[in-house]
Amino acid sequence: xxxxxxxxxxxxxxxxxxxxxxxxxxxxxxxxxxxxxxxxxxxxxxxxxxxxxxxxxxxxxxxxxxxxxxxxxxxxxxxxxxxxxxxxxxxxxxxxxxxxxxxxxxxxxxxxxxxxxxxxxxxxxxxxxxxxxxxxxxxxxxxxxxxxxxxxxxxxxxxxxxxxxxxxxxxxxxxxxxxxxxxxxxxxxxxxxxxxxxxxxxxxxxxxxxxxxxxxxxxxxxxxxxxxxxxxxxxxxxxxxxxxxxxxxxxxxxxxxxxxxxxxxx
Amino acid sequence: xxxxxxxxxxxxxxxxxxxxxxxxxxxxxxxxxxxxxxxxxxxxxxxxxxxxxxxxxxxxxxxxxxxxxxxxxxxxxxxxxxxxxxxxxxxxxxxxxxxxxxxxxxxxxxxxxxxxxxxxxxxxxxxxxxxxxxxxxxxxxxxxxxxxxxxxxxxxxxxxxxxxxxxxxxxxxxxxxxxxxxxxxxxxxxxxxxxxxxxxxxxxxxxxxxxxxxxxxxxxxxxxxxxxxxxxxxxxxxxxxxxxxxxxxxxxxxxxxxxxxxxxxxxxxxxxxxxxxxxxxxxxxxxxxxxxxxxxxxxxxxxxxxxxxxxxxxxxxxxxxxxxxxxxxxxxxxxxxxxxxxxxxxxxxxxxxxxxxxxxxxxxxxxxxxxxxxxxxxxxxxxxxxxxxxxxxxxx
Ligand SMILES: Cc1ncc(COP(=O)(O)O)c(C=O)c1O
Numbered sequence: 280x281x282x283x284x285x286x287x288x289x290x291x292x293x294x295x296x297x298x299x300x301x302x303x304x305x306x307x308x309x310x311x312x313x314x315x316x317x318x319x320x321x322x323x324x325x326x327x328x329x330x331x332x333x334x335x336x337x338x339x340x341x342x343x344x345x346x347x348x349x350x351x352x353x354x355x356x357x358x359x360x361x362x363x364x365x366x367x368x369x370x371x372x373x374x375x376x377x378x379x380x381x382x383x384x385x386x387x388x389x390x391x392x393x394x395x396x397x398x399x400x401x402x403x404x405x406x407x408x409x410x411x412x413x414x415x416x417x418x419x420x421x422x423x424x425x426x427x428x429x430x431x432x433x434x435x436x437x438x439x440x441x442x443x444x445x446x447x448x449x450x451x452x453x454x455x456x457x458x459x460x461x462x463x464x465x466x467x468x469x470x471x472x473x474x475x476x477x478x479x480x481x482x483x484x485x486x487x488x489x490x491x492x493x494x495x496x497x498x499x500x501x502x503x504x505x506x507x508x509x510x511x512x513x514x515x516x517x518x519x520x521x522x523x524x525x526x527x528x529x530x531x532x533x534x535x536x537x538x539x540x541x542x543x544x545x
Numbered sequence: 546x547x548x549x550x551x552x553x554x555x556x557x558x559x560x561x562x563x564x565x566x567x568x569x570x571x572x573x574x575x576x577x578x579x580x581x582x583x584x585x586x587x588x589x590x591x592x593x594x595x596x597x598x599x600x601x602x603x604x605x606x607x608x609x610x611x612x613x614x615x616x617x618x619x620x621x622x623x624x625x626x627x628x629x630x631x632x633x634x635x636x637x638x639x640x641x642x643x644x645x646x647x648x649x650x651x652x653x654x655x656x657x658x659x660x661x662x663x664x665x666x667x668x669x670x671x672x673x674x675x676x677x678x679x680x681x682x683x684x685x686x687x688x689x690x691x692x693x694x695x696x697x698x699x700x701x702x703x704x705x706x707x708x709x710x711x712x713x714x715x716x717x718x719x720x721x722x723x724x725x726x727x728x729x730x731x732x733x734x735x736x737x738x739x740x741x742x743x744x745x746x747x748x749x750x751x752x753x754x755x756x757x758x759x760x761x762x763x764x765x766x767x768x769x770x771x772x773x774x775x776x777x778x779x780x781x782x783x784x785x786x787x788x789x790x791x792x793x794x795x796x797x798x799x800x801x802x803x804x805x806x807x808x809x810x811x812x813x814x815x816x817x818x819x820x821x822x823x824x825x826x827x828x829x830x831x832x833x834x835x836x837x838x839x840x841x842x843x844x845x846x847x848x849x850x851x852x853x854x855x856x857x858x859x860x861x862x863x864x865x866x867x868x869x870x871x872x873x874x875x876x877x878x879x880x881x882x883x884x885x886x887x888x889x890x891x892x893x894x895x896x897x898x899x900x901x902x903x904x905x906x907x908x909x910x911x912x913x914x915x916x917x918x919x920x921x922x923x924x925x926x927x928x929x930x931x932x933x934x935x936x937x938x939x940x941x
Binding site: 331332333334335336338342346349353354355379380381382383384385386406407408409412414431432433434435436437438441456459460461 | 559560561562564565568713717721728
């Protein structure tokens with residue numbers, strides 16, 4: 280059974296807190312510390328971004344994070360090294376990679392998955408690889424062989440037909456994109472968020488975690504009332520952006536923010 | 546969707562876009578499928594092409610250039626004479642009509658040289674649609690005249706400062722806008738790139754270039770040309786020019802891509818020469834990238850060729866060797882720009898100047914009494930300031 284499935288079925292959590300940050304921002308070694316800090320202050324699953332030069336599904340905050348990361352020399356061996364360090368800090372927290380398909384394709388799917396698994400990664404989110412492509416099918420098969428999950432994105436624009444169709448190749452959890460557009464903090468969410476999540480839960484027998492735009496403890500508290508998890512990226516990345524040049528301050532600010540969100544989630 | 550399914554050209558093409566866009570892409574695909582067969586749509590498109598764009602564009606025999614180069618007879622397919630000065634309007638009008646049929650009131654576009662932005666702003670004005678154009682901040686500078694025209698036409702320019710601040714970033718930003726406003730907005734992709742069905746729609750709308758050229762040439766000469774040449778950025782004018790000739794196996798086809806300053810990564814936009822298979826902006830194609838799969842910034846003296854990817858159909862035509870793609874450096878393009886201007890009295894776009902350079906070599910190889918058509922994709926008014934600046938630099 281996959282680690283993620285284990286977690287959701289253990290009954291230990293009502294709603295998962297899934298923070299995201301980009302590896303390598305502002306440098307790879309600080310990333311290790313940020314990862315540890317986030318883990319220490321409460322993450323049920325941790326999403327690590329592998330930077331890609333052209334992140335079309337991301338808003339300005341994450342775009343800037345990626346750009347800062349890519350100022351360092353990018354290499355998969357660095358990515359896997361850092362991931363492993365974070366993993367060893369708290370081995371029971373499942374790690375998930377979020378990246379675009381091109382870097383994975385270049386690394387070679389099997390090679391990438393073997394190394395990712397070795398580093399403690401148990402699932403993938405790939406915003407530009409729709410489930411109904413040949414590449415996604417191959418990836419899904421390879422992930423299954425390794426007990427790893429392919430986490431699909433579902434959006435407010437996804438039709439019933441597509442949702443039905445993606446069931447077959449979907450594991451772990453569903454990443455429900457709460458709003459139109461790209462990642463970034465938002466004040467309001469679509470009015471039918473609750474209904475959509477309920478509908479998804481009934482249609483796909485998987486946990487539904489909501490992300491894109493969540494940033495405040497209030498929002499986290501509210502949405503986690505009906506979603507199986509909440510994902511926060513841009514707000515965390517902003518803290519790193521604003522304090523990243525002063526490492527102790529960044530760490531402190533991160534710890535405080537994560538702890539605040541943690542207590543807001545039941 | 547898989548191999549050999551619609552939207553693929555061999556292994557290239559497909560739809561690799563964020564999930565939020567899938568609905569819109571499917572809607573576009575099915576609308577276009579219907580419209581393609583609709584007499585009303587065809588009639589309306591033809592009406593605008595002949596009464597607004599100025600089609601058919603002439604096929605001009607370039608007598609002086611033929612003599613000067615001393616090889617094959619040179620013919621020019623005059624897309625520079627279209628309204629707004631380039632082939633881009635063929636596609637912009639067609640897609641604006643599709644948007645109208647879909648009930649979308651807002652159109653957006655990305656632009657490099659500004660020609661596609663200008664074409665989109667123009668049809669936006671003509672059809673009374675709200676228009677937003679994403680343009681790299683560097684290109685807003687390089688192609689300032691076009692940027693000014695776009696604004697004068699009532700469209701909004703949003704300069705993009707991320708990354709290299711050129712066409713690649715403008716394209717990403719337009720995709721993001723579309724994701725946010727997908728229910729009200731149609732994204733008029735400006736080249737034969739992007740997720741399915743864009744490469745097909747853009748190709749179909751630009752195919753008029755080659756169709757006209759083929760029949761014009763045949764009517765005047767009672768045969769087909771020996772060779773045709775076009776420049777390749779994303780590849781829209783080229784695929785438009787090539788399409789009608791692909792089955793004419795004895796017609797040699799050449800594409801000219803930007804060799805920039807040289808072969809080093811970051812110094813060129815020669816995707817078909819140096820690119821590797823990958824995924825960018827919703828399509829599987831050849832891309833200039835490093836060993837780790839990060840996209841390498843592209844360079845070209847012409848903003849319209851400055852893109853690290855290429856339309857998937859070109860990747861396929863290069864793989865099957867139906868088309869011979871060659872590189873042309875900034876300097877060679879600049880030389881041709883001046884040569885054609887002085888010899889033939891036509892100022893070509895810097896993009897097109899790349900095609901002229903390849904054509905010159907091909908014409909010499911073919912020799913006399915053979916015929917070669919160049920797609921003159923656009924006029925060079927937009928490039929005058931930049932060319933003068935570069936010449937000033939050279940003479941220093
Ligand atoms: C005159 C002209 N030719 C060619 C191009 C390159 O685009 P494509 O390869 O899509 O024809 C451009 C792009 O801006 C252009 O303005």
